[in-house]
Amino acid sequence: MGKHKRPQTLHSKSGADAPNGHKSPAANGANGVNGANGVNGAFNAQRKPDIHQNGNPPPHQRKFPPPSIFQRALLKGxxxxxxxxxxxxxxxxxxxxxxxxxxxxxxxxxxxxxxxxxxxxxxxxxxxxxxxxxxxxxxxxxxVSTMGQVRFIGHLIEHTMQIDNFFIKNVKVTRGVQFKVNREILLRPERATLAEVREELRRKGFSHDPLNPSQAFFESLHPKGGPNAPVANMPEEVGSIDDDGTYTLKGEWIEALDDPKNPDPRPRSKTVILYFHGGAHVFCSPKTHTHMLARLCKAVGPGTRAFSLDYRLAPENPFPAAIHDAFAAYLYLTEPDHAALALDEESAAHELAVDPRDLVVGGDSAGGNLAATFMLYMARYVQPSTEPKFVLPHAALLLSPWTDLTSSVPAAKNVDWYCYCPGPIGISPLDKNAYISFKENYSGYYLCGEPDLILNARNGFGVDRRWEWYSHLVQHPLASAAYSVEGTLAGLTNTLVQTATHDRLVDDSRLYAHRLGLENPGRLTRIEIYKDMVHVHQALPLLFKSARIAIDNLARFIERSRYIRDEHERISVTPSRSFAAVLRKVPVRESHADQGGEEEEVAKVAKVKAVPAFMQPTMARGKSAEDGVEWVVVEQNGRETAGDEGTAINILINAWPLRTQHAKEE
Incomplete structure (x- = not known):
């Protein structure tokens, strides 16, 4: 497999001129890619005071002292x-x-x-x-009531979960992979996309300095206006990085090998899974998920690889550091020679670029939040300012994703003892008193950090400033994606959401799948609700048969999505709801007759091409006429039926505490 290089350029919406009057690479001719005004140089003059210059940390990083030795000990558990x-x-x-x-x-x-x-x-x-x-x-x-205790429990989980590794054969695990990331280069597409939003704030005299943010800046983090609203502003990272503006990311590779005793008849898989572990954004690591990813790679087939990213955690590196790390990992896989990256010898062994067409993104719990928001980040913050466009993963696997950081939905407040996941783990952005008194506010840790252990620009100026940051950041579409404004989730990829009836985040998963289906009618959106299972039960295959069934279903969905991708590229038509229906052998309705020749061409190909085994109706496909989602309930024996389990969707939609407030303001 050879390298897949793509010349990358950045552009602004205003045409040939990039923000602040700098020429875009496309307008610079020969200097477009690596020249003085290309991707490595075009935006050098745009550095703001809050970005590393001349080897010095930004002012908001120099403002606060590093944690003491005792605080560092607690952060290490x-x-x-x-x-x-x-x-x-x-x-x-x-x-x-x-x-x-x-x-x-x-x-x-x-x-x-x-x-x-x-x-x-x-x-x-x-x-x-x-x-x-x-x-x-x-x-x-x-x-558990403190971050040190959380990290201590995380270490116990790391060691306990590796017991399953002894039962998995023919899998290669490569740990210790790491690479350097230049944050300034990495964030150039984001800064170019947000140039107009930030320039408007500066023009009106509003501060966006993390040390002294204005109210207008806070409001720009979650703009109103529905589909016509401007893109939500992004806060600067407030965690510490090296003085040269770089930081190190780590991860591990997992590869399914051939079984010499039982050869697999399937063609060797090229699939690569970019995976983000769960842990409320504050604990766990790739080690806690090695066994689950090994089983998934084996289920997809020999040759399948997974890269499990050890992204930066809060409270040391609050939002949006993890999302930036996800983008860096995507570049590491698809463009290892990108200017924002520097690979060490161990990483260079895997430097052979992955074809982005073979890439799948996935995650569980907080990692599911990260996988979902990474796709949203690419679509809303990277693609608009990048030419040619990145090829995004063809499938997303979201296992019990945490898509509402406010814990507003009913299941998040459930007190039954079936699920080990604590609840609630977030606070309404309208309840300041609850925020101040709540000790296990994991969404607060993720968004603002922990002032008792490590200070930053969001939590270092008292509880009122910290509340101001939290109450606005928790509404950001890259934080609580399930409640983002209408139109935000459009243009995303084929997605499988897996949750369970005893999952604390079952309502988060169901609401997000509903929103995703509504805004992506041309994509495959499927949600599987496992009866009598718990949060991320896929990580417990030794306890539950349903966990092994769920992992097999993940593998089948990857193949199903790949098949749809290949058919789309072969037929060369724009994905549509009717096209997806043809792939499922469902007759095209007369309401699509106005599409004429395109539908006829798709139908002809569908008739002559045999549908693979994984496309046969062994996977229930009860597609809702309301949102276009395949709603499936999975019994413990694996039997699937079309349907839903849980609180009515309209109740979940209205559970968002700010919905009533916005209605009054309008």
Missing amino acids: ILHRPSDIFFIFRILTAAIWAIVRLHCFELPYHILTRFKKSSKQHPAEWAWWNSVFFSVIRAGGSK
Whole structure:
């Protein structure tokens, strides 16, 4: 597989002249790519005071001292305070009490009912020891109250989840891969796209300095106006990076190998999965997901590779650092010689560029949020200022994605004990008192950081300023995508969302899938709701058969999306709802007759081409007439039925606390 190089240029919406009067590379002729005025030089003169210059950190980074040795220890999950010793004692006590309560109060009831009725602690469909396991996890997790404790639990999860690796054969894992990222070069497309928005603020005299932001700047982070609203402004990163303006990203490669004893008859796969791990944006790492990605690569077929990114976490690097890291990882895979990257020897071993047509993006929980917002970032902030356009991943796999950081939907507030995921983990942008008193505000950590451990421009000036940042950032479309303004999600890719009835984020997943289907009628959007399963159950294949079924369904969706991509390129027609219907062997309705020859051409090809096995109706395809989404409920034995489970969608739509406020203002 050879390198796929693409000359990249940046342009502004005003034509030949880039922002601030600089010529765009396209207008510079021979100097377009690598010349003095090309992609590596055209925007050098645009550096603002908040960007590294002459080897000095930006003012908002110099303003605050680095964390102390004790704070750094807590950020690494090293517990050393007396209260931390008491925390471990409380975890052990809670775990023991959970086991006692389950066996003394719940077990007799289930014996009398012959395990045919569910209780608060034990769903009737589960094995008893599954309930014991989750009761212990849930009880212990409920005692976590500080970031140091969260990171400590993260280390325990890292070691526990690797047990499954012993059961997986014929997989190659390469750890220690790292590469340098030049943030200024990386963000040039974003800055070019936002040039008009930021110039308008400057023209009116409004500050966008992170140390002294104006109210107009805050409001530009979530503009109103529906589909005609300007693109939402982006805040500058407030985390620390090296003095030369670079930082290091790490990750690991996972590859499915051939089984010499049982050769796979399928053609060798070229699929590469760019994956983002979960962990509320504050803990976990690629190590916690190695086993799940290994199973997924094997399910897709030999040759399949996954790159699991160890993106920067909050509170050290709050929003939008992780989204920028996702873009850098995309460049690492598709354009390893990009000017924004510098690869070490280990990374250079994987420098052979991936064909972006073979790329799939995925993530779970907070990583699902990152996968969804990465696609949105590419579509809204990178593509408008880049020529030729990037080829985006043909499929997105979102496992229990966290798409509403305010925890406004009903499931986020659920108190049942089936799911180990705590809830709620976010706060309404209208409730300042709750924000101040809430200790487990993971969305607050992600957006503003943790002032008790590491100060930055958003949390270093008191609780009022921190609340101001939070209440506006939580409304940003790259934070709470499920509640972004109408039209924001248009133009995205084929997407599979997997969630579960006992998932704390099931309503986040369902609402996002509904919005995605409405705004992308020409794309394949499918949501699978697994009965009696928990948050990211795919990571627990040793406990649940449904986890293994879900991983197989992920692999089948990748193949299905690839098939649609290939058919689209072969027929050379613009994707449309009717085109997707033809691929599913559904007759084209008369309402599409005005498209004439295009529909006839698609229909002819569909008749003569056999549909592969993964396209046969073994996957339920109950497509909703309302939003164009395939709503599927999956039983524990794998049987699929068309339908939905959970709170009505119209209730979820109206759960957004700002919806009523915006209606009053209009």
